[in-house]
Amino acid sequence: MRPKQRNRLILAIVIVLFVSISAVLALTALEKNINLFYSPTMIVNGEAPKDRMFRAGGMVSDGSVQRDPDSLEVSFRLNDEANEITVKYTGILPDLFREGQGIVVQGKLAPDGSVMATEVLAKHDENYMPPEVEHALETARKMGVADAEKE
Secondary structure, X not given: OOHHHHHHHHHHHHHHHHHHXXXXXXXXXXXXXXXOEEOHHHHHOOOOOOOOOEEEEEEEOOOOXXXXXXXXXXXXXXXXXXXEEEEXXXXXXXOOOOOOOEEEEEEEEOOOOOEEEEEEEEOOOOOOOOHHHHHHHHHHHHHHHHHHHHO
16 A cells, blocks of 8 residues: 555545544534423323423413412413323423423433423414424324224
8 A cells, every 4th residue: 555545545534434423523412411201191201301401382271270279389280182291390380380381301311100390391372383382293193093994
């Protein structure tokens, strides 16, 4: 092998090695910081991570909002028309938060199966539905139709 060819080969190997190391580092960083979306049905089925932050969305169930009069703690039920989960949040809720509203929460799964939310996001007008929530509701409707057909 001539010196010129050897130098090109070494340069190519160094470039491939550098790109590979960069890709591994980038994917590792993204994996730790990504927040995946889970519907209430997915959470009930045990698909949500137990030790990491995630997003959950659905509709706030009518009559489910309970506020602690002595603090900013609030709990409510979130549903996707197939299943319901309890969400607990400490803080000021968005102005657009209300029962029957489509929302997305970010938080962790508590040992009792509820979601301990660190952030609550409400839709900004009556026509908007977060895409993840809309997809989860559509999936739950399809599952409900399939279950009804089996019976």
